[in-house]
Structures are given as C-alpha cells and as structure tokens.
Amino acid sequence: MNTRICPFVLLAATLPAGVQAEVIPLISPPAPETQQPLPELQKARSCQPLQSAIQANLGSEPRVWSVTVLNSDGDLLGDINGSIARIPASNQKLISTAYALDRLGPDFRLKTRLIQRPDGSMELNGEGDPDLGIAGLQRFALAALRQGGSRGVTSGPVNLMVREEPRRNWWPSDWHPADRGYAYGAPITRLALTSNAVGGAVSDPYNRLQRLFQKEVQRRGGAVRIQQAQPLSMAEISNRGDREEMVVLHEETSAPMHALLSLANTESHNFTAEVLMRQAADLWDVKAASRATERWMWEQGLPVQGLRVADGSGLSRNNRVTSQTIAALLMRMDQHPYAPYYQASMAIAGQRGTLRNLYRGTPIDGRFRGKTGTISGVRSISGILQTADGPRYVSMISNGSTRPNTVIGQILRSVLKFSPCPSSVAPAMLHGGRG
Known part of the structure; x- marks a missing residue:
C-alpha cells in the first residue's frame, strides 16, 4: 500500500524490509524572536578588576586581540577591542549553526x-x-x-x-x-x-x-x-x-539536526557547517546564502557592525566578525527555545571535541563549552563559561598573536576568578543604604 508524503509519494513496497529508510516526523521551528530583542550591551556596567586582568593577560599584544566577556544581563564585564571586526576562523561555525538551528529546528534531517x-x-x-x-x-x-x-x-x-x-x-x-x-x-x-x-x-x-x-x-x-x-x-x-x-x-x-550541529561545532567539520548554512537559507550559491545569514543576524537584534559572512565554516579569510557580536550571539542563543541543542553541540574543555585535550585537570575542566578556530595567523575561541555567578559569554579572536594558547587560558582563568566581580558589591550596598 502506498504512503503519501507531501509533495511526493513514497513506495513502501519497492525495497526489501530493512532497506527502506524510516520516515521521521519533523517539528516546526519557532519564528525568529524579532519582537523580543536581547538587552542591549551595557558598556557602563563593566567589571574593572576583570578588565585590568584581561589587559595584563594580553601583555604586549592588545592590538591583535579582540576580547569580550558578557553576563546574562548583557553587562560588558570585560572588553578589549570588542568592536573591531577580525577574521574568526572556525568561530564562524557558531553563526552558521545558530542560523540553521533557528530556521530548521533540532529534528530536521x-x-x-x-x-x-x-x-x-x-x-x-x-x-x-x-x-x-x-x-x-x-x-x-x-x-x-x-x-x-x-x-x-x-x-x-x-x-x-x-x-x-x-x-x-x-x-x-x-x-x-x-x-x-x-x-x-x-x-x-x-x-x-x-x-x-x-x-x-x-x-x-x-x-x-x-x-x-x-x-x-x-x-x-x-x-x-x-x-x-x-x-x-x-x-x-x-x-x-x-x-x-x-x-x-x-x-x-x-542524522537529526542536533547531531549535525555537534559534527560542525564539536568536531569542526567544515563540510557540514557549509551545508547547514546553505540549507537554512535554501540557497546553494554561497554568496547568496551568506547574505541571508547576515540578514538573520541583524534580525536577532545583535550588534552586527563590521560583520561580513563569506562562508559557513570559517575557512575563508574574508569573514569578519567582532568579539562583541559572537558573545552577544551566545547570549541570544542561551535564551532561545532550542538553547540546550546549541550548547550540547559545542566542545567541552578537558572532555570532548577540539577542547578535549585542553585545560584538563584545571578549574576550567568541564565548565567551558565552546568553539575553537585556527587558520594561519588566526586563533579564536568563544563559548560559555559556567561560573559561581552564572554563565559568562566569552569571545576571544586573535589575528597575529605569537602566544594565543597561553593568553586564552589566562583570560578564562581571570573570568573565573572575577565572577562575581568584587567591585559589583559596593554599588549595590551603597544604593541600598540610601534607600
């Protein structure tokens, strides 16, 4: 007996038992939440001890780095050159996978x-x-x-x-x-x-x-x-x-979308990231798909100054993005209905994927989910660091650093150390005293 599957008909009796692919029902993804924009980045609410620590961590190389640290309220706790667009390498996958998950849903195949x-x-x-x-x-x-x-x-x-x-x-x-x-x-x-x-x-x-x-x-x-x-x-x-x-x-x-996301982000599989961007846009011309991705980023209410999408994987050296954009995207996706799928797609420090051999046995082990990026002259890492004061959305992009791995580890430890921010207690107490 034939089974109708819009828009085609699937002949269930054509192949022997066990050969026919199982038909999996899909769920419909929600519409982009353009009516519920993120809180704007609060540049006035920084954490000065963290800011000073990041500056010290960068040493003589601040000009080649962009670093941004946000909390879930949008407070710009630490930021060095966060509005300067740089080549992101595979951190680009955080954009293409977020776009695909939002547009197609976690069960899409x-x-x-x-x-x-x-x-x-x-x-x-x-x-x-x-x-x-x-x-x-x-x-x-x-x-x-x-x-x-x-x-x-x-x-x-x-x-x-x-x-x-x-x-x-x-x-x-x-x-x-x-x-x-x-x-x-x-x-x-x-x-x-x-x-x-x-x-x-x-x-x-x-x-x-x-x-x-x-x-x-x-x-x-x-x-x-x-x-x-x-x-x-x-x-x-x-x-x-x-x-x-x-x-x-x-x-x-x-495999379902959530497995494809993991292949793209945890294992940094370029082919999968490229396909997901094209399929989400329903455009297989990479330039057209890239423009659709940029438009989606703008629709999310993210700071997109300097953003240039050239591919879905980050292999192109014509991609440009700021650390503020990536950190804000991580915060946006943490509020998304499909947030658990997005977070689960990332590598885990000391445990899984491209981060499995990094920070093992340190306080960062198991507490940082993120995406690494490496091409010639470029080193990036962005993700979510769980701290005693809640999540920190961290993005670090270097174009030309001579010691990127050392700097990245130092900054992650600084973020842990200053969460909560020591200086954030005093203003709250003073405000309460005046009341």
Whole structure:
C-alpha cells in the first residue's frame, strides 16, 4: 500500500524490509524572536578588576586581540577591542549553526531521494548529507533497478537525472587552492559520498558519484544513462506542477539536526557547517546564502557592525566578525527555545571535541563549552563559561598573536576568578543604604 508524503509519494513496497529508510516526523521551528530583542550591551556596567586582568593577560599584544566577556544581563564585564571586526576562523561555525538551528529546528534531517517522474525516468536529489556513503548508493541502485520489490526488474537502461550543483558552486571562490586538496577543504555538493573526502578531498564528486552508480547498476546486471541537471530549491520542489505524480522510490536521511550541529561545532567539520548554512537559507550559491545569514543576524537584534559572512565554516579569510557580536550571539542563543541543542553541540574543555585535550585537570575542566578556530595567523575561541555567578559569554579572536594558547587560558582563568566581580558589591550596598 502506498504512503503519501507531501509533495511526493513514497513506495513502501519497492525495497526489501530493512532497506527502506524510516520516515521521521519533523517539528516546526519557532519564528525568529524579532519582537523580543536581547538587552542591549551595557558598556557602563563593566567589571574593572576583570578588565585590568584581561589587559595584563594580553601583555604586549592588545592590538591583535579582540576580547569580550558578557553576563546574562548583557553587562560588558570585560572588553578589549570588542568592536573591531577580525577574521574568526572556525568561530564562524557558531553563526552558521545558530542560523540553521533557528530556521530548521533540532529534528530536521537532510534527505537524499530517488524519484520516479511521470515519464518513467528518475531523479536523484540531495541536500548535502555528510554521512551519505557507499552503502546508501547501493540502496539507490537497487531501488532504480527495482530488484527485490513487487515490480520486478526494469527492462532497458534506467534514465537517471542527477540534480547537482554546477562546479562553480562547489567551493567558495576565496578558498585557497591549496586548501581544496585536503579533506577540510572538500567541495560542497548536494550528493556528497563520504563528505567528498577519501583521505584528501575528492576533486570531482559528480564524476565519482556517476562512476560508482554505473558500476553498482552494472554489477546487478542493469544499465543506466546518467545526465546532470540543475538542482531545485525547497520552494521550487513545492511548486512543481507534476509533484503529485512524482513517486519516491527510496530515501536516505541524515542524522537529526542536533547531531549535525555537534559534527560542525564539536568536531569542526567544515563540510557540514557549509551545508547547514546553505540549507537554512535554501540557497546553494554561497554568496547568496551568506547574505541571508547576515540578514538573520541583524534580525536577532545583535550588534552586527563590521560583520561580513563569506562562508559557513570559517575557512575563508574574508569573514569578519567582532568579539562583541559572537558573545552577544551566545547570549541570544542561551535564551532561545532550542538553547540546550546549541550548547550540547559545542566542545567541552578537558572532555570532548577540539577542547578535549585542553585545560584538563584545571578549574576550567568541564565548565567551558565552546568553539575553537585556527587558520594561519588566526586563533579564536568563544563559548560559555559556567561560573559561581552564572554563565559568562566569552569571545576571544586573535589575528597575529605569537602566544594565543597561553593568553586564552589566562583570560578564562581571570573570568573565573572575577565572577562575581568584587567591585559589583559596593554599588549595590551603597544604593541600598540610601534607600
């Protein structure tokens, strides 16, 4: 019996038991809370002992650093060059993952679908699932040949249209050519077997997919004719005139959004961060998706002076963001309905991800959740530090520091030491005495 799934039909009987991907119900994300802006950053309510400690921690390098520390009231407890936009490296992922979580929700899954058209030909559509592998490709080949199902085997070659991005969209134009040969610089495509990386980057993922699909079909005694076609956006798919006659022969789904967020933030997986930004914007041209991300940041009521989004991962050296923007974003997301998912996606000092080997056995161990960032000449770290006086939203970005790791550790310890701020007690007592 067929099951209708808007806008397509999924043939539940096409594949053997155990092969059909499970259909997971999704929840609808809330609308952006543009009517409930964050408290404005309170620059007058600083913590002077912390400010002095940060200045001392920076030593002779204050000009190459931007450092911001906020509390949950928006008090700018410590700030050095916090309004100067710098290259953030992978701290950029905090922006793209927040955008994706807000727009798509924690249960969203990336889909790869084999669709039969009214004329009997087929389409393979994808959304950039980073975990799509060879086993999934084999299941698609099986579905295309209709082996093991109630319809038997097709006669004649399978006509398959593969909807994939043109080569000009595979990499942001400003990614350095040398980076494109490594796994961390793999091309960003909708149908990406093993995230387009096998040791290093796969230089022509469409050709690889075509070759492996043909090989799998031939191994099963069939033949296939493949042609590349322009992908469709989610909006275009919804508006297709023939959508009611489309049949989904097989579907592979990614891990849910909260797992994808962790892959992007905890493990700093560039491919996943890039896909999430594009999918949230429903735009796979990176420049258009970047503009949509900037617009979302502005809609959140964040301080966005100097913000420039060039990609979703931070590999581009054309990204610019201030430490005030990132710290305010962390505060914003801590108030978001999906805050637990966002926080859970980050690395943990001394325990998990890119922070697992840092600050182990120190007071910071287990108390700091954050995102690191490193490219040549750039070191950044931003996250939430749990203190005796509540959370501290910390962002540190250096462009040109000679001792970034030392400075970062010293500043985190200073934030712990001055939470609560010693100077914050006196004004409160004086105010109470006057009453």
